[in-house]
Amino acid sequence: MKFGKQLALRKAVPQWSEYYIDYKKLKQYIKQQSIKLASSTYDPDLASKIVDEFRDLLSDELEKVDDRFHDVEADSEEELDDLNATWHNAMTEEEQKQWRERLQGRINLIEELIEFTQANVTGFHKILKKFDKHFRQQSSGVPAKAVASGPTHDALMSTANSPPVRSGSISFSVGNDSMKRTNSPPGMGSYQAQQPIHLAQRRYSMGPEGKDMWRMVMKFKFSTTEKDEMLLSRARELWRRHAPPAPSATLPINDMQDLSISESNIQTYSELDLNSVPYGRVTKIWITLIEDSLKPLQVPVLIARGVRPGPIVGMTSALHGNEVNGVRVIHRLFQTELDPEQLHGTVVAVPVANVQGFLASQRGFDGQDLNRLMPGKLDGSTPQQYAYALLDRIVRKFDYLIDLHTASKGRVNSLYVRANMLDPRTRRMATLQNPQIIVHNTSPDGSLRGSAMTIHDIPSITVEIGNPGVFQKRFVKSALLGVTNIMSNLGMIPEDHSVPEYEPVICDRSYWIFCQKGGILSVIPEVNTWVRKDEVIATIHSIFGQLLDEIRAPEDGIVVGKEVDPVASSGSRIVHLGVTRGEYAKKVEDGHL
The missing domain is CATH 3.40.630.10 (Zn peptidases)
Structure with missing residues (x-):
């Protein structure tokens, strides 16, 4: 839910923001063209034009992402070569400190590259699924399946083979093909922490149109290569090799006690x-x-x-x-x-x-x-x-x-x-x-x-x-x-x-929703579940069982926490709602107690 806003928050790092997929632009194009196609009888020429235009937009976004991937990848490889070549045991303590700071900075950048890559792979998959879904829906009311036959189908389908299946735990299921990107980095754990933007454990079914365009995505290096992961492995191996030495055996040991004593x-x-x-x-x-x-x-x-x-x-x-x-x-x-x-x-x-x-x-x-x-x-x-x-x-x-x-x-x-x-x-x-x-x-x-x-x-x-x-x-x-x-x-x-x-x-912010009336409170949604605007999230009954109030969600959000004590007064808490509006505020006060 709200992937575009989630992506906007991931774009908060300035050095990466302009290179992410413009998910909003592609989404708007799909919506506009879907309306246009639905407003008249099916026109195969118009459908074919929409496909071609979307391909061009998609290609521009893919090239932008891929260029950034190539630039950071090449720069990182060069930086690691230089770090490896410049290390020597005669370095002063200050020189070693500066060297390690350079290496740590590069490790952080490569981790950000991996997050950037995964977020974009997810974004392209989601936008293609959306494209496929919208235009298959448009075709459902015409006798000959507008997109699945005729010029549109020919324009969408290609003879390109799927890329080789890669090892790992992430699987994008498109039609009958399984296209994978690894999720097993040899790193310090941060790559694992980026798994949220993978499609781990999810399987999607896409029609031939989306499948064909997904093949187009998979032709770009950023979507299939393991080079970023190999760079991370190499950087961390360099760190382990030149980690700070163990202290001297003459370091003072005082009379503090260890964990095993009484x-x-x-x-x-x-x-x-x-x-x-x-x-x-x-x-x-x-x-x-x-x-x-x-x-x-x-x-x-x-x-x-x-x-x-x-x-x-x-x-x-x-x-x-x-x-x-x-x-x-x-x-x-x-x-x-x-x-x-x-x-x-x-x-x-x-x-x-x-x-x-x-x-x-x-x-x-x-x-x-x-x-x-x-x-x-x-x-x-x-x-x-x-x-x-x-x-x-x-x-x-x-x-x-x-x-x-x-x-x-x-x-x-x-x-x-x-x-x-x-x-x-x-x-x-x-x-x-x-x-x-x-x-x-x-x-x-x-x-x-x-x-x-x-x-x-x-x-x-x-x-x-x-x-x-x-x-x-x-x-x-x-x-x-x-x-x-x-x-x-x-x-x-x-x-x-x-x-x-x-x-x-x-969530870029969160807040509590409070009771306006006292009574017996029943909160409906479970924690870590999504609610939609105007959905009933709680009820207040009198002590005699009469329904006094229904509390509705003020906007889409996720339930971070909730009240379970049924005895409520005016001002009692109901739900802690996390929301995503697409930007981080400099000061956030959520009323949390």
């Missing part, structure tokens, strides 16, 4: 000091944030410090005390995915950021929402001081932040990411996370994500993992895959070839 012997510190954490081990500690009337309030912290230099990725969970899916994500990450002896960089995780709320199975801290109090106050109220200490003593030490949440009590969520899609760093993180839905959001005032980004310039995303108060194995597994995708993309861990479960829908 829980009673875990030491307590006043702040996160990574310089005192041993390399090649998982360390667990307590960090004191504030004091109550009896004792210090401490948060648990897990640290995996790799033996090789790299970024510091931080994770926080249960900032709202009853949102616990993230706790399980962190546990599984440290137990099954991280090997500190092979890790580049450091992973720091706070499995429970709101200790008081966690113990009480409540969202807030002392009745207040910590995720609306950031950056807190050094001399403020108890919750404000707690928020200040969490940000200042732990989070500000991160290079990247992944903040794990779930729905609030009485609501359910899809697996979705909230991120500023105008920031290339967080856009990449959101895409790599591979959720069901990505919502463009510039972060509400007082949020941990917003404070980390605006005050400390830490690229940050919020991952909403389903429902509160429970562990959901399926969502935990998918969220974990997304986290490892991000780390893999940063060069911290080896690439993972696991196929993500979801194909994310990108």
Whole structure:
């Protein structure tokens, strides 16, 4: 649904925007000519003219996309040759740093090329399906099947053979032919995260007209070559070969304890000091944030410090005390995915950021929402001081932040990411996370994500993992895959070839729909399903069973989350609706609480 708007959002990267398929122009042409053909008796000459004109438009778009593919491909090959030739062991530390920055930039560009290619392949397939559908519909009312016989059929059909079938998991089914483009990159995980724009697991049936034009698409290199994937493989091999060396064996090892020691012997510190954490081990500690009337309030912290230099990725969970899916994500990450002896960089995780709320199975801290109090106050109220200490003593030490949440009590969520899609760093993180839905959001005032980004310039995303108060194995597994995708993309861990479960829908904004009347609320659509404008999405009944109100969708959108508590008052939430209007706003406030 709304592929054109989804494509417009993918065109947000300036260096790629002008080279994408002009899906809107082709769609408008199909609509206009379909109306023209339907307004009169079938004219084979007109039908043939429409086919020829559409072929010309299609050819122009194909050449534009293919030229861009060739330019970036050739430039990338030349750049990798130069990087390979210029590396030598006598380089200074600064020269090695600059070399690696060049290589990382090239890896990012090749990943963008792969996303660009896949989006365009999908776009051409969809527009051909639309063309085929419209003109077959036009022919349905005439005796001789206007398009399937006569000059139009002759113009559409060609003797070109289908291109060779390629290996991989993506299959475009056109008629009886299966035309494939691989979905198995040897990369750091980001290519997996681009699967949303593939047609994975979908099969389309097209008539001979669309089939013939699809053959035309497949003659262009960008639609069939694996060169982009080979370049990505080569770039990552170059990175692995010249990754930063392991630290010296003389690096200091302090008295912090590793994950295997008794829980009673875990030491307590006043702040996160990574310089005192041993390399090649998982360390667990307590960090004191504030004091109550009896004792210090401490948060648990897990640290995996790799033996090789790299970024510091931080994770926080249960900032709202009853949102616990993230706790399980962190546990599984440290137990099954991280090997500190092979890790580049450091992973720091706070499995429970709101200790008081966690113990009480409540969202807030002392009745207040910590995720609306950031950056807190050094001399403020108890919750404000707690928020200040969490940000200042732990989070500000991160290079990247992944903040794990779930729905609030009485609501359910899809697996979705909230991120500023105008920031290339967080856009990449959101895409790599591979959720069901990505919502463009510039972060509400007082949020941990917003404070980390605006005050400390830490690229940050919020991952909403389903429902509160429970562990959901399926969502935990998918969220974990997304986290490892991000780390893999940063060069911290080896690439993972696991196929993500979801194909994310990108929304450029979202908002809540509220009740106007109180009563018994029934919300109809499930999360992660589409609703259309004016569709009934909820009903309100009186306590005696009388229908009081029907709530309709104000526009087309996808259900990001919804209320499940049937007891509603005026102003109660109904549905969190994600929408796609085709552009990212600089400031987005969705009223999310």
